[in-house]
Amino acid sequence: xxxxxxxxxxxxxxxxxxxxxxxxxxxxxxxxxxxxxxxxxxxxxxxxxxxxxxxxxxxxxxxxxxxxxxxxxxxxxxxxxxxxxxxxxxxxxxxxxxxxxxxxxxxxxxxxxxxxxxxxxxxxxxxxxxxxxxxxxxxxxxxxxxxxxxxxxxxxxxxxxxxxxxxxxxxxxxxxxxxxxxxxxxxxxxxxxxxxxxxxxxxxxxxxxxxxxxxxxxx
Amino acid sequence: xxxxxxxxxxxxxxxxxxxxxxxxxxxxxxxxxxxxxxxxxxxxxxxxxxxxxxxxxxxxxxxxxxxxxxxxxxxxxxxxxxxxxxxxxxxxxxxxxxxxxxxxxxxxxxxxxxxxxxxxxxxxxxxxxxxxxxxxxxxxxxxxxxxxxxxxxxxxxxxxxxxxxxxxxxxxxxxxxxxxxxxxxxxxxxxxxxxxxxxxxxxxxxxxxxxxxxxxxxx
Amino acid sequence: xxxxxxxxxxxxxxxxxxxxxxxxxxxxxxxxxxxxxxxxxxxxxxxxxxxxxxxxxxxxxxxxxxxxxxxxxxxxxxxxxxxxxxxxxxxxxxxxxxxxxxxxxxxxxxxxxxxxxxxxxxxxxxxxxxxxxxxxxxxxxxxxxxxxxxxxxxxxxxxxxxxxxxxxxxxxxxxxxxxxxxxxxxxxxxxxxxxxxxxxxxxxxxxxxxxxxxxxxxx
Amino acid sequence: xxxxxxxxxxxxxxxxxxxxxxxxxxxxxxxxxxxxxxxxxxxxxxxxxxxxxxxxxxxxxxxxxxxxxxxxxxxxxxxxxxxxxxxxxxxxxxxxxxxxxxxxxxxxxxxxxxxxxxxxxxxxxxxxxxxxxxxxxxxxxxxxxxxxxxxxxxxxxxxxxxxxxxxxxxxxxxxxxxxxxxxxxxxxxxxxxxxxxxxxxxxxxxxxxxxxxxxxxxx
Numbered sequence: 001x002x003x004x005x006x007x008x009x010x011x012x013x014x015x016x017x018x019x020x021x022x023x024x025x026x027x028x029x030x031x032x033x034x035x036x037x038x039x040x041x042x043x044x045x046x047x048x049x050x051x052x053x054x055x056x057x058x059x060x061x062x063x064x065x066x067x068x069x070x071x072x073x074x075x076x077x078x079x080x081x082x083x084x085x086x087x088x089x090x091x092x093x094x095x096x097x098x099x100x101x102x103x104x105x106x107x108x109x110x111x112x113x114x115x116x117x118x119x120x121x122x123x124x125x126x127x128x129x130x131x132x133x134x135x136x137x138x139x140x141x142x143x144x145x146x147x148x149x150x151x152x153x154x155x156x157x158x159x160x161x162x163x164x165x166x167x168x169x170x171x172x173x174x175x176x177x178x179x180x181x182x183x184x185x186x187x188x189x190x191x192x193x194x195x196x197x198x199x200x201x202x203x204x205x206x207x208x209x210x211x212x213x214x215x216x217x218x219x
Numbered sequence: 220x221x222x223x224x225x226x227x228x229x230x231x232x233x234x235x236x237x238x239x240x241x242x243x244x245x246x247x248x249x250x251x252x253x254x255x256x257x258x259x260x261x262x263x264x265x266x267x268x269x270x271x272x273x274x275x276x277x278x279x280x281x282x283x284x285x286x287x288x289x290x291x292x293x294x295x296x297x298x299x300x301x302x303x304x305x306x307x308x309x310x311x312x313x314x315x316x317x318x319x320x321x322x323x324x325x326x327x328x329x330x331x332x333x334x335x336x337x338x339x340x341x342x343x344x345x346x347x348x349x350x351x352x353x354x355x356x357x358x359x360x361x362x363x364x365x366x367x368x369x370x371x372x373x374x375x376x377x378x379x380x381x382x383x384x385x386x387x388x389x390x391x392x393x394x395x396x397x398x399x400x401x402x403x404x405x406x407x408x409x410x411x412x413x414x415x416x417x418x419x420x421x422x423x424x425x426x427x428x429x430x431x432x433x434x435x436x437x438x
Numbered sequence: 439x440x441x442x443x444x445x446x447x448x449x450x451x452x453x454x455x456x457x458x459x460x461x462x463x464x465x466x467x468x469x470x471x472x473x474x475x476x477x478x479x480x481x482x483x484x485x486x487x488x489x490x491x492x493x494x495x496x497x498x499x500x501x502x503x504x505x506x507x508x509x510x511x512x513x514x515x516x517x518x519x520x521x522x523x524x525x526x527x528x529x530x531x532x533x534x535x536x537x538x539x540x541x542x543x544x545x546x547x548x549x550x551x552x553x554x555x556x557x558x559x560x561x562x563x564x565x566x567x568x569x570x571x572x573x574x575x576x577x578x579x580x581x582x583x584x585x586x587x588x589x590x591x592x593x594x595x596x597x598x599x600x601x602x603x604x605x606x607x608x609x610x611x612x613x614x615x616x617x618x619x620x621x622x623x624x625x626x627x628x629x630x631x632x633x634x635x636x637x638x639x640x641x642x643x644x645x646x647x648x649x650x651x652x653x654x655x656x657x
Numbered sequence: 658x659x660x661x662x663x664x665x666x667x668x669x670x671x672x673x674x675x676x677x678x679x680x681x682x683x684x685x686x687x688x689x690x691x692x693x694x695x696x697x698x699x700x701x702x703x704x705x706x707x708x709x710x711x712x713x714x715x716x717x718x719x720x721x722x723x724x725x726x727x728x729x730x731x732x733x734x735x736x737x738x739x740x741x742x743x744x745x746x747x748x749x750x751x752x753x754x755x756x757x758x759x760x761x762x763x764x765x766x767x768x769x770x771x772x773x774x775x776x777x778x779x780x781x782x783x784x785x786x787x788x789x790x791x792x793x794x795x796x797x798x799x800x801x802x803x804x805x806x807x808x809x810x811x812x813x814x815x816x817x818x819x820x821x822x823x824x825x826x827x828x829x830x831x832x833x834x835x836x837x838x839x840x841x842x843x844x845x846x847x848x849x850x851x852x853x854x855x856x857x858x859x860x861x862x863x864x865x866x867x868x869x870x871x872x873x874x875x876x
């Protein structure tokens with residue numbers, strides 16, 4: 001029950017952040033005849049909006065997975081969770097900045113730094129739960145923690161590269177952010193039942209995102 | 220429980236989108252003596268606001284019905300659900316655009332495209348559940364799926380016609396959007412108990428929206 | 439469970455509306471030396487803000503009480519509920535208008551009309567539940583419904599008078615809105631346990647709002 | 658269940674307020690070459706944002722703790738809770754004002770007054786629950802209430818000092834607000850399991866916020 005209220009609060013924050021993002025897409029104030037051109041000029045904003053929408057969605061998914069293994073919460077966990085929410089709640093600012101100043105290095109860097117901070121906080125929470133098995137449904141095994149390290153390291157490494165590229169190939173930075181997002185989304189999509197994982201090994205979902213419409217037969 | 224958190228998040232998004240719509244109705248900045256005329260000029264915005272309010276309400280209702288038959292969720296379902304939420308979360312933008320540039324063809328077309336995208340995503344989710352009976356309380360029968368096809372086809376067909384009419388009879392486009400909304404709302408209102416349907420056949424509610432105040436006697 | 443999702447959605451809408459109200463209190467853009475005077479000029483907005491905050495809170499309370507007696511929902515109930523939410527969601531607009539154009543008759547009238555529409559919808563829902571005892575935990579007795587009629591009639595009557603007074607004594611209109619709000623809040627505060635009323639008769643709470651700090655002894 | 662809906666509504670309000678805070682951090686409108694300098698000038702706003710984020714988070718935590726001991730609610734409790742939410746919902750205004758007019762005495766004073774009002778309301782709710790043991794899971798002991806008095810007195814006392822210092826040492830006021838926040842956060846973080854306190858005595862958490870990463874062994 002305690003956990004449920006933390007989840008309700010966190011779900012609320014995620015739902016609000018993901019919905020507020022649209023408020024930064026201001027409608028243009030132009031003559032009706034110039035509306036089409038004005039909307040085309042907004043495409044970088046739209047791209048940043050969609051990217052950020054799925055970034056927040058991904059963090060919600062990640063939060064869900066962490067919280068699923070928690071059975072009890074303590075004060076420190078609540079503050080760590082709040083710091084995690086801080087870096088997510090902040091997202092409308094870098095998203096709006098990146099949409100307003102596309103291809104500029106400072107907005108790209110700020111966007112990437114926010115992604116890294118949120119990522120690192122998520123990892124700290126995982127470490128904290130590893131050290132506090134009494135808070136978890138099942139104690140986190142060292143092997144399970146070790147399996148997660150490369151995912152965090154690779155995504156944060158790519159974010160750092162993307163920030164660096166902002167000075168020379170800013171379009172590439174966008175591409176890298178989108179690529180990490182797509183990679184993590186496919187990773188999550190392949191989890192058969194993300195909230196009741198089979199113990200011991202993770203069962204990859206044979207149905208691929210791109211294939212399911214084609215209709216695999218399944219018992 | 221898993222499902223409940225997805226529902227809580229989705230309910231949050233719907234509740235926020237439906238409430239944010241009012242933020243786009245900015246109060247006019249005029250002399251008090253000109254306030255009445257300024258408010259009358261806002262009527263197209265008010266119409267678009269009310270239309271969009273019920274559009275979002277309708278999608279919430281549809282989400283509720285889909286989610287009711289789900290007993291378990293997987294990664295792909297979560298992303299499909301997020302894409303559905305994306306096209307709903309976007310709604311304040313086309314609504315605001317249509318209110319600001321009434322009778323203009325581009326805003327009418329963007330509004331209709333968003334409705335179609337949301338509709339198609341809802342249908343894809345239904346198809347996905349049909350192909351994954353292990354996620355459902357009861358497997359979706361082919362007959363049940365086939366019954367839904369005309370509803371999606373008719374509403375999307377009318378949206379396409381409305382988009383086309385934007386170039387010659389823009390008022391008609393508004394009328395068609397409103398008509399589809401009204402048709403779907405009455406359809407839903409006639410469902411006796413939308414969340415515990417009798418198996419096998421759907422029981423139409425004899426009480427009509429327009430009649431209930433008149434007071435049908437009921438056991 | 440069905441009801442719970444309707445409640446979660448409605449609670450979300452109420453929570454968002456009540457919180458969005460503050461967004462209409464824009465901070466003044468003046469020289470620091472002129473800040474004090476600028477803030478004093480905002481007092482009418484602050485008054486309207488506080489009034490609207492408790493109006494929305496009161497409707498949340500009323501929604502809670504209605505929903506408490508419901509055990510099952512149908513399509514019509516969902517739409518009636520959505521219309522009720524519409525008139526609550528709209529509140530930031532009249533509140534903002536009244537704060538921006540204080541003592542002007544049109545904003546006062548629009549504010550009052552929204553209150554009346556929300557009130558009437560609430561009453562229609564009560565009538566609907568009376569006619570559909572199969573949706574309720576206990577059928578609504580005719581006596582109980584009749585007891586509520588004067589409350590609706592008096593509050594709406596006063597709202598109509600307040601709207602009329604806007605043309606001659608606008609300050610009085612504010613006073614009447616606030617008086618109805620205070621009256622209804624005290625009425626609700628006196629309910630001992632609003633969500634588990636004793637059957638047959640309503641027990642008034644002997645502890646008054648103004649007295650409880652003084653410390654009535656209670657078993 | 659009744660309580661749960663009050664919690665859901667309150668959680669919603671906290672989640673929205675904490676997320677809305679970012680909307681007041683408007684992106685600067687400058688030439689791309691001046692963006693870095695413009696962002697540096699926004700640092701006072703960022704500081705106020707982070708401070709306010711954790712202030713709201715702290716009140717959410719406090720609300721959670723109060724609500725945890727409640728088993729039943731009455732009308733007066735609902736209004737007291739709503740007044741508490743009012744002083745939290747208002748927060749975006751003083752936060753925005755303080756960010757826009759840093760080091761100015763009026764914004765510092767308004768910020769502090771809001772903190773004091775929220776604090777006092779929280780204390781009144783505790784007193785109310787003490788006087789109404791029938792609403793609580795366990796009656797609040799006089800000793801427990803007396804233990805809380807110094808915390809309220811000290812924090813409010815420091816707020817008053819901070820408001821006074823705004824006229825001579827405004828930076829000090831910020832420092833005092835932040836210090837009280839940090840003190841209360843550490844106090845809460847040390848609670849082992851805030852929502853299932855051992856009866857009779859509160860068990861301090863031996864794990865310190867600053868130490869846990871170093872890895873205390875725990876059974």
